[in-house]
Amino acid sequence: MFINWRLRELNLKIVYYGPAVSGKTTNLQYIYAKVDPRIRSEMVSLKTRGDRTLYFDFLQLELGRVAGLKPRFNLYTVPGQVYYTGTRKLVLQSVDGIVFVADSQIHRLEENVESMWEMRENLRELGFDPDGVPLVLQCNKRDLPDIVPTSLLHDRLSLNGVPCFESVAVQGVGVFETLKAIINLVVAKAQQHL
Protein backbone atom coordinates (compact mmCIF):
# COMPACT_ATOMS: atom_id res chain seq x y z
CA MET A 1 0.00 0.00 0.00
CA PHE A 2 1.45 3.30 -1.03
CA ILE A 3 0.04 6.63 0.12
CA ASN A 4 1.13 9.83 -1.56
CA TRP A 5 -0.24 12.75 0.44
CA ARG A 6 0.89 15.36 -2.05
CA LEU A 7 -1.18 13.75 -4.80
CA ARG A 8 -3.71 12.51 -2.22
CA GLU A 9 -3.56 8.99 -3.60
CA LEU A 10 -3.69 5.56 -2.05
CA ASN A 11 -2.29 2.80 -4.27
CA LEU A 12 -2.94 -0.88 -3.80
CA LYS A 13 -1.47 -3.75 -5.77
CA ILE A 14 -3.70 -6.77 -6.26
CA VAL A 15 -2.47 -9.83 -8.11
CA TYR A 16 -4.66 -12.50 -9.70
CA TYR A 17 -2.77 -15.77 -9.31
CA GLY A 18 -3.63 -19.33 -10.35
CA PRO A 19 -2.93 -22.14 -12.80
CA ALA A 20 -2.97 -21.75 -16.58
CA VAL A 21 -6.30 -20.88 -18.24
CA SER A 22 -8.12 -20.68 -14.91
CA GLY A 23 -9.60 -17.29 -15.87
CA LYS A 24 -7.27 -14.65 -14.43
CA THR A 25 -7.11 -12.54 -17.58
CA THR A 26 -10.85 -13.06 -18.11
CA ASN A 27 -11.50 -11.43 -14.72
CA LEU A 28 -9.57 -8.32 -15.76
CA GLN A 29 -11.15 -8.25 -19.21
CA TYR A 30 -14.61 -8.31 -17.68
CA ILE A 31 -13.76 -5.56 -15.22
CA TYR A 32 -12.27 -3.49 -18.03
CA ALA A 33 -15.35 -3.97 -20.20
CA LYS A 34 -17.87 -3.14 -17.51
CA VAL A 35 -16.54 -0.29 -15.42
CA ASP A 36 -16.99 3.33 -16.36
CA PRO A 37 -14.09 4.18 -18.75
CA ARG A 38 -13.48 7.33 -16.70
CA ILE A 39 -12.33 5.31 -13.71
CA ARG A 40 -10.03 2.86 -15.47
CA SER A 41 -6.73 2.89 -17.34
CA GLU A 42 -6.16 1.10 -20.60
CA MET A 43 -5.70 -2.62 -20.12
CA VAL A 44 -2.23 -3.79 -21.03
CA SER A 45 -1.68 -7.43 -21.89
CA LEU A 46 1.77 -8.79 -22.62
CA LYS A 47 0.90 -11.93 -24.56
CA THR A 48 2.56 -14.75 -26.46
CA ARG A 49 1.71 -15.33 -30.10
CA GLY A 50 -0.76 -17.94 -28.92
CA ASP A 51 -2.68 -15.23 -27.05
CA ARG A 52 -1.58 -16.47 -23.63
CA THR A 53 -0.23 -14.19 -20.93
CA LEU A 54 3.54 -13.90 -21.27
CA TYR A 55 4.37 -11.48 -18.49
CA PHE A 56 1.32 -9.86 -16.97
CA ASP A 57 -1.95 -8.08 -17.64
CA PHE A 58 -2.39 -4.73 -15.98
CA LEU A 59 -5.40 -2.56 -15.29
CA GLN A 60 -5.80 0.34 -12.90
CA LEU A 61 -9.07 1.46 -11.34
CA GLU A 62 -9.40 4.84 -9.67
CA LEU A 63 -12.26 5.71 -7.35
CA GLY A 64 -13.51 9.08 -6.14
CA ARG A 65 -12.06 10.52 -2.96
CA VAL A 66 -12.49 8.52 0.23
CA ALA A 67 -11.55 10.33 3.44
CA GLY A 68 -9.46 12.77 1.42
CA LEU A 69 -7.60 10.08 -0.52
CA LYS A 70 -8.13 8.91 -4.06
CA PRO A 71 -7.88 5.07 -4.01
CA ARG A 72 -6.16 3.49 -6.97
CA PHE A 73 -6.20 -0.26 -7.47
CA ASN A 74 -3.47 -1.72 -9.62
CA LEU A 75 -4.69 -5.09 -10.83
CA TYR A 76 -2.16 -7.57 -12.24
CA THR A 77 -2.40 -11.13 -13.46
CA VAL A 78 0.46 -13.60 -13.61
CA PRO A 79 1.11 -15.93 -16.55
CA GLY A 80 -0.36 -19.29 -15.55
CA GLN A 81 1.74 -21.63 -17.63
CA VAL A 82 4.17 -23.74 -15.58
CA TYR A 83 7.08 -22.54 -17.71
CA TYR A 84 6.80 -18.95 -16.46
CA THR A 85 7.43 -19.51 -12.77
CA GLY A 86 10.20 -16.87 -12.62
CA THR A 87 7.89 -14.25 -14.06
CA ARG A 88 5.13 -15.02 -11.58
CA LYS A 89 7.50 -14.27 -8.74
CA LEU A 90 8.43 -10.91 -10.24
CA VAL A 91 4.79 -9.87 -10.50
CA LEU A 92 4.20 -10.77 -6.84
CA GLN A 93 6.76 -8.20 -5.68
CA SER A 94 5.18 -5.59 -3.38
CA VAL A 95 1.77 -7.23 -3.54
CA ASP A 96 -0.94 -6.04 -1.13
CA GLY A 97 -3.57 -8.69 -1.81
CA ILE A 98 -4.06 -11.82 -3.90
CA VAL A 99 -7.02 -13.35 -5.68
CA PHE A 100 -6.33 -17.02 -6.27
CA VAL A 101 -8.35 -18.03 -9.33
CA ALA A 102 -8.87 -21.78 -9.19
CA ASP A 103 -10.20 -23.88 -12.05
CA SER A 104 -13.12 -25.86 -10.62
CA GLN A 105 -12.90 -28.77 -13.05
CA ILE A 106 -12.02 -32.12 -11.48
CA HIS A 107 -9.11 -32.79 -13.81
CA ARG A 108 -7.50 -29.43 -12.87
CA LEU A 109 -7.53 -30.04 -9.14
CA GLU A 110 -3.88 -31.00 -8.81
CA GLU A 111 -2.78 -28.02 -10.91
CA ASN A 112 -4.61 -25.72 -8.51
CA VAL A 113 -2.82 -27.33 -5.59
CA GLU A 114 0.57 -27.04 -7.30
CA SER A 115 -0.06 -23.40 -8.19
CA MET A 116 -1.03 -22.56 -4.61
CA TRP A 117 2.05 -24.31 -3.28
CA GLU A 118 4.24 -22.41 -5.72
CA MET A 119 2.59 -19.11 -4.83
CA ARG A 120 3.29 -19.62 -1.15
CA GLU A 121 6.89 -20.53 -1.93
CA ASN A 122 7.30 -17.42 -4.10
CA LEU A 123 5.86 -15.24 -1.34
CA ARG A 124 8.27 -16.75 1.17
CA GLU A 125 11.21 -16.10 -1.14
CA LEU A 126 10.09 -12.48 -1.46
CA GLY A 127 10.09 -12.09 2.32
CA PHE A 128 6.34 -12.34 2.93
CA ASP A 129 4.62 -14.53 5.46
CA PRO A 130 2.26 -16.38 3.07
CA ASP A 131 -0.42 -16.59 5.78
CA GLY A 132 -0.21 -12.85 6.37
CA VAL A 133 -1.05 -11.71 2.85
CA PRO A 134 -4.75 -10.92 2.29
CA LEU A 135 -6.15 -13.66 0.07
CA VAL A 136 -9.46 -14.47 -1.59
CA LEU A 137 -10.23 -17.75 -3.36
CA GLN A 138 -12.28 -17.56 -6.52
CA CYS A 139 -13.62 -20.94 -7.70
CA ASN A 140 -14.09 -20.26 -11.38
CA LYS A 141 -15.86 -22.08 -14.21
CA ARG A 142 -18.78 -23.11 -12.04
CA ASP A 143 -20.93 -23.44 -15.17
CA LEU A 144 -18.94 -26.40 -16.49
CA PRO A 145 -19.75 -30.09 -15.93
CA ASP A 146 -17.46 -32.26 -13.80
CA ILE A 147 -16.55 -29.66 -11.23
CA VAL A 148 -15.48 -30.27 -7.66
CA PRO A 149 -17.42 -28.87 -4.68
CA THR A 150 -15.99 -25.54 -3.52
CA SER A 151 -15.53 -27.06 -0.05
CA LEU A 152 -13.18 -29.65 -1.52
CA LEU A 153 -11.17 -27.00 -3.36
CA HIS A 154 -11.01 -24.96 -0.20
CA ASP A 155 -9.74 -27.95 1.79
CA ARG A 156 -7.25 -29.17 -0.77
CA LEU A 157 -5.76 -25.70 -1.01
CA SER A 158 -5.53 -25.55 2.81
CA LEU A 159 -7.32 -22.23 2.97
CA ASN A 160 -8.82 -22.13 6.41
CA GLY A 161 -10.85 -18.98 6.88
CA VAL A 162 -10.09 -17.58 3.42
CA PRO A 163 -13.20 -16.09 1.74
CA CYS A 164 -14.36 -18.13 -1.23
CA PHE A 165 -16.43 -16.95 -4.21
CA GLU A 166 -17.98 -19.04 -6.95
CA SER A 167 -17.63 -17.51 -10.37
CA VAL A 168 -18.17 -17.79 -14.09
CA ALA A 169 -15.71 -15.07 -15.04
CA VAL A 170 -16.51 -15.21 -18.73
CA GLN A 171 -20.07 -14.15 -17.88
CA GLY A 172 -18.99 -11.82 -15.09
CA VAL A 173 -20.55 -13.93 -12.36
CA GLY A 174 -18.63 -13.39 -9.12
CA VAL A 175 -16.04 -11.09 -10.68
CA PHE A 176 -16.90 -7.86 -8.85
CA GLU A 177 -17.81 -9.67 -5.63
CA THR A 178 -14.30 -11.13 -5.60
CA LEU A 179 -12.68 -7.77 -6.34
CA LYS A 180 -14.61 -5.98 -3.61
CA ALA A 181 -13.75 -8.72 -1.14
CA ILE A 182 -10.01 -8.51 -1.73
CA ILE A 183 -10.02 -4.70 -1.58
CA ASN A 184 -11.91 -4.76 1.72
CA LEU A 185 -9.57 -7.40 3.11
CA VAL A 186 -6.49 -5.36 2.23
CA VAL A 187 -7.90 -2.22 3.82
CA ALA A 188 -9.06 -4.15 6.90
CA LYS A 189 -5.59 -5.57 7.33
CA ALA A 190 -4.08 -2.10 7.07
CA GLN A 191 -6.41 -0.93 9.82
CA GLN A 192 -5.44 -3.78 12.14
CA HIS A 193 -2.26 -1.82 12.81
CA LEU A 194 -4.19 1.06 14.37
Next chain:
Amino acid sequence: MRRQIVLPEDVAMQIEQILRELRTRARADCTFLADISGQVIDIHGGVEDMDPIVMAALAAGELATMEELTRQIGDRSFGRSLLHEGERRSLYICNVHGTFVLVVVFSTDTPVGLVRLFVRRAIERLSPLADRFEEIVRQDKSVLGVDFSAALSDELDKAFGGI
Protein backbone atom coordinates in the same frame (compact mmCIF):
# COMPACT_ATOMS: atom_id res chain seq x y z
CA MET B 1 8.05 -7.29 2.05
CA ARG B 2 5.31 -4.78 1.33
CA ARG B 3 3.97 -2.61 4.11
CA GLN B 4 2.11 0.65 4.22
CA ILE B 5 4.21 3.38 2.72
CA VAL B 6 3.37 7.00 3.32
CA LEU B 7 5.39 9.50 1.36
CA PRO B 8 6.09 12.61 3.52
CA GLU B 9 5.29 16.01 2.06
CA ASP B 10 8.89 17.23 2.11
CA VAL B 11 10.13 14.16 0.21
CA ALA B 12 7.33 14.60 -2.32
CA MET B 13 8.28 18.26 -2.79
CA GLN B 14 11.92 17.43 -3.38
CA ILE B 15 11.00 14.75 -5.89
CA GLU B 16 8.77 17.22 -7.69
CA GLN B 17 11.60 19.73 -7.93
CA ILE B 18 14.10 17.16 -9.18
CA LEU B 19 11.71 15.91 -11.86
CA ARG B 20 10.85 19.44 -12.95
CA GLU B 21 14.48 20.46 -13.26
CA LEU B 22 15.41 17.24 -15.03
CA ARG B 23 12.67 17.77 -17.56
CA THR B 24 13.79 21.34 -18.28
CA ARG B 25 17.54 20.72 -18.37
CA ALA B 26 17.40 17.47 -20.35
CA ARG B 27 14.82 19.03 -22.69
CA ALA B 28 12.57 16.04 -22.07
CA ASP B 29 8.88 15.74 -22.92
CA CYS B 30 8.14 13.96 -19.72
CA THR B 31 9.84 12.79 -16.54
CA PHE B 32 8.25 10.59 -13.97
CA LEU B 33 9.13 8.60 -10.90
CA ALA B 34 7.50 5.41 -9.64
CA ASP B 35 8.32 3.13 -6.77
CA ILE B 36 10.01 -0.15 -7.64
CA SER B 37 6.63 -1.92 -7.87
CA GLY B 38 5.50 0.52 -10.57
CA GLN B 39 3.23 2.84 -8.59
CA VAL B 40 3.54 6.40 -9.85
CA ILE B 41 4.93 8.90 -7.31
CA ASP B 42 5.09 12.03 -9.45
CA ILE B 43 5.08 13.10 -13.05
CA HIS B 44 6.10 16.17 -15.04
CA GLY B 45 5.06 16.88 -18.59
CA GLY B 46 3.49 14.34 -20.88
CA VAL B 47 3.06 13.04 -24.37
CA GLU B 48 -0.28 12.70 -26.11
CA ASP B 49 -1.86 9.26 -25.69
CA MET B 50 0.80 8.27 -23.18
CA ASP B 51 -0.59 6.70 -20.03
CA PRO B 52 2.06 7.14 -17.31
CA ILE B 53 0.32 4.65 -15.04
CA VAL B 54 0.60 1.90 -17.60
CA MET B 55 4.14 3.00 -18.47
CA ALA B 56 5.21 2.88 -14.84
CA ALA B 57 3.93 -0.68 -14.46
CA LEU B 58 5.72 -1.73 -17.63
CA ALA B 59 8.96 0.09 -16.76
CA ALA B 60 9.06 -1.55 -13.32
CA GLY B 61 8.46 -4.93 -14.95
CA GLU B 62 11.24 -4.26 -17.43
CA LEU B 63 13.74 -3.39 -14.68
CA ALA B 64 12.67 -6.39 -12.61
CA THR B 65 13.25 -8.59 -15.65
CA MET B 66 16.69 -7.08 -16.22
CA GLU B 67 17.61 -7.59 -12.58
CA GLU B 68 16.61 -11.24 -12.78
CA LEU B 69 18.50 -11.68 -16.07
CA THR B 70 21.66 -10.24 -14.54
CA ARG B 71 21.20 -12.48 -11.50
CA GLN B 72 20.98 -15.49 -13.82
CA ILE B 73 24.42 -14.68 -15.22
CA GLY B 74 25.84 -14.33 -11.74
CA ASP B 75 25.82 -10.54 -11.51
CA ARG B 76 24.43 -9.18 -8.27
CA SER B 77 24.02 -5.56 -9.37
CA PHE B 78 20.64 -4.02 -10.15
CA GLY B 79 19.51 -3.73 -13.75
CA ARG B 80 20.45 -0.05 -13.76
CA SER B 81 19.12 1.48 -16.94
CA LEU B 82 17.51 0.78 -20.26
CA LEU B 83 17.53 3.01 -23.31
CA HIS B 84 15.19 2.80 -26.26
CA GLU B 85 16.04 5.10 -29.15
CA GLY B 86 12.93 5.52 -31.25
CA GLU B 87 12.19 7.30 -34.51
CA ARG B 88 10.39 10.25 -32.93
CA ARG B 89 10.79 9.74 -29.22
CA SER B 90 13.16 7.88 -26.99
CA LEU B 91 12.83 6.38 -23.59
CA TYR B 92 15.34 6.15 -20.77
CA ILE B 93 14.45 4.00 -17.76
CA CYS B 94 16.64 3.95 -14.65
CA ASN B 95 16.66 2.03 -11.42
CA VAL B 96 17.42 4.36 -8.52
CA HIS B 97 19.03 2.23 -5.78
CA GLY B 98 16.47 -0.54 -6.16
CA THR B 99 13.85 1.84 -4.72
CA PHE B 100 12.59 4.07 -7.52
CA VAL B 101 12.04 3.79 -11.24
CA LEU B 102 12.92 7.00 -13.10
CA VAL B 103 11.55 7.36 -16.62
CA VAL B 104 12.47 10.07 -19.12
CA VAL B 105 10.66 10.46 -22.43
CA PHE B 106 12.45 12.71 -24.88
CA SER B 107 12.48 13.72 -28.52
CA THR B 108 15.08 12.19 -30.82
CA ASP B 109 16.21 15.79 -31.46
CA THR B 110 17.59 15.81 -27.92
CA PRO B 111 21.08 14.32 -27.63
CA VAL B 112 21.11 11.12 -25.60
CA GLY B 113 24.33 12.28 -23.90
CA LEU B 114 22.55 15.34 -22.54
CA VAL B 115 19.79 13.19 -21.09
CA ARG B 116 22.27 10.76 -19.56
CA LEU B 117 24.20 13.62 -17.95
CA PHE B 118 21.19 15.18 -16.27
CA VAL B 119 19.69 11.84 -15.33
CA ARG B 120 22.93 10.99 -13.56
CA ARG B 121 22.71 14.25 -11.60
CA ALA B 122 19.05 13.65 -10.81
CA ILE B 123 19.87 10.18 -9.50
CA GLU B 124 22.53 11.66 -7.21
CA ARG B 125 19.87 13.93 -5.72
CA LEU B 126 17.30 11.14 -5.54
CA SER B 127 19.66 8.78 -3.70
CA PRO B 128 19.17 10.20 -0.18
CA LEU B 129 15.44 10.31 -0.82
CA ALA B 130 15.55 6.63 -1.79
CA ASP B 131 17.24 5.90 1.55
CA ARG B 132 14.53 7.82 3.40
CA PHE B 133 11.87 6.01 1.41
CA GLU B 134 13.32 2.64 2.46
CA GLU B 135 13.32 3.82 6.07
CA ILE B 136 9.64 4.71 5.75
CA VAL B 137 8.90 1.28 4.28
CA ARG B 138 10.45 -0.32 7.36
CA GLN B 139 8.39 1.79 9.79
CA ASP B 140 5.04 0.24 8.82
CA LYS B 141 2.87 2.98 10.32
CA SER B 142 -0.86 2.97 9.73
CA VAL B 143 -2.57 6.20 8.80
CA LEU B 144 -6.00 5.03 7.67
CA GLY B 145 -8.78 6.12 9.97
CA VAL B 146 -11.23 3.58 11.38
CA ASP B 147 -14.01 4.94 9.19
CA PHE B 148 -12.01 4.51 6.00
CA SER B 149 -13.24 0.96 5.38
CA ALA B 150 -16.90 1.89 5.45
CA ALA B 151 -16.38 4.95 3.25
CA LEU B 152 -14.40 2.89 0.75
CA SER B 153 -17.05 0.20 0.71
CA ASP B 154 -19.66 2.84 -0.17
CA GLU B 155 -17.47 4.14 -2.96
CA LEU B 156 -16.97 0.61 -4.31
CA ASP B 157 -20.73 0.09 -4.32
CA LYS B 158 -21.09 3.28 -6.30
CA ALA B 159 -18.45 2.25 -8.82
CA PHE B 160 -19.51 -1.40 -9.22
CA GLY B 161 -23.03 -1.34 -7.87
CA GLY B 162 -24.90 -1.03 -11.12
CA ILE B 163 -22.93 -3.79 -12.83
